[in-house]
Amino acid sequence: MTVTLRGRSAIGVTALLIAGLVAGCEDEEDPPQPLESSSKPAPPPTSATTEPTPTGPVEPTLPVEAEPETKEGATAFVQYYWQVVSFARRTGDVRLLSTLSVPSCEGCNGGIKSISRVYKRGGRILGGSFELKKAIPGQTPSGAWNVSTRVKVNRSRTVGAGDLNQNVRAGELNFLFGLERANGSWQITFLDVP
Template sequence: MSSLGVRRQFAAISLALAGALVLGACSGSDDPDADAAQSPSSSVSPSTSPTPSPTPTATYKPASAEGPAENVPLPEMPEEAKVESKEGLVAFARYWYEAANYGYQTGDVEPLKEISGPDCFACAPFYKTVESGYQKGWISGGIIEVWDSTSTFAETESGRRQVLTQFIQEPLEVYGTDGYIKTIDGNELPSVQMIEAVFSDGKWTALDVVTIHESP
């Protein structure tokens, strides 16, 4: 534990249009004195085609001992999280944890890296855990459930904005091709982390994530 008493950790049918088939017939008169040949009225009969069925959406399947998660939807950052405001910062913090959950379920940490600074101390163990978990197997669990996020939106001396997030987290189980490997404890009681972020070039970036209260 540091001198501040704060331990750093981690925790996206077309419908086919059927054209109308126009059927027509014409006949000429055999009377040479006729002023003009008359055509019987032609009839138009649109063809009918069955309505195409919607493209089925792949069903999400969480990870288990039988295999990794399937068809995990990529989280989409809400528009509010792209605004430099108190509400925008809170929305960004919630999205940050969604990106972390996506990493646990897929092994893809790029969405989190895109919104985190290169020196984010708490991010490093998260990347390492996910990388090792998917190197020869997969991860089940570890999902973070955000209970609340709040911020005073006050700016620190270093120009950062701070947001507190209260959450719980499932235990994380690592499986390999040969079976179970290990379990990393979660927390049933809420923990609190602080994200220090800056808004630049039209987006928020989490420079650091610090645990300020860890459940026993």
């Protein structure tokens, strides 16, 4: 099955984290290289990386820029979140991803479960990394934080997972994050498609 990122039918954040499907996306040309190759995306402005090593992808580390309770800190945390999502999709390891949100974040939990389902079936997700293109952070008068984002999702293919197998074209997606501070760290309270 091939899926394109277009239209207004929201399949949900769960599907996004597994396959890159969400409403309001525009098709882009597929990259010319095969999914298995490791292209060099623009390096993040921090030390966090998900670039593969000879032994596999490296788990991202929280950059110092993501620590303060500022607009810049909120933006850096959301960028780090997408790096962790990309890592989880490549490896099936969702442990770090699970620590970045509150237990009640349905969009976050659905995505984590979707990634886990693919790997529990012996499948893999090839490609489909996420790159933060634009972020508009804000804080409400009550102190709640939110970040409106535009994210580039690269082409992906899910293989070896039976009826979960699919091909997804590249595209750009909009997301709205709710954030809170807990014990001096950011946590995602909600992840939604506006």
